[in-house]
Amino acid sequence: xxxxxxxxxxxxxxxxxxxxxxxxxxxxxxxxxxxxxxxxxxxxxxxxxxxxxxxxxxxxxxxxxxxxxxxxxxxxxxxxxxxxxxxxxxxxxxxxxxxxxxxxxxxxxxxxxxxxxxx
Numbered sequence: 663x664x665x666x667x668x669x670x671x672x673x674x675x676x677x678x679x680x681x682x683x684x685x686x687x688x689x690x691x692x693x694x695x696x697x698x699x700x701x702x703x704x705x706x707x708x709x710x711x712x713x714x715x716x717x718x719x720x721x722x723x724x725x726x727x728x729x730x731x732x733x734x735x736x737x738x739x740x741x742x743x744x745x746x747x748x749x750x751x752x753x754x755x756x757x758x759x760x761x762x763x764x765x766x767x768x769x770x771x772x773x774x775x776x777x778x779x780x781x
Contacts, residue, residue: 712761712781717771721745732760
């Protein structure tokens with residue numbers, strides 16, 4: 663009797679069939695692993711309309727200083743980004759209202775990733 667299981671290894675989902683081997687089954691032939699089944703893509707955080715505030719470098723978000731719906735002026739602090747053991751202040755590129763914040767404190771971001779949008 664065999665059972666089907668999904669096993670995730672390094673973010674890749676494999677569908678495996680496991681067969682119980684008892685005293686009556688002397689089969690020792692190896693079974694090839696099936697091809698990986700594509701894992702669903704992670705959903706992107708919703709982005710608001712307006713001017714994006716992008717991460718200038720890869721790093722970790724230490725603090726978010728704005729929230730959705732908040733009015734900001736050009737040069738206001740949006741967040742603190744830690745990169746290479748330094749804290750980098752990320753400022754609003756324009757006046758407006760924050761339409762979305764797409765990151766959370768402690769999140770790692772890539773260069774160019776949208777942190778927030780301002781309209």
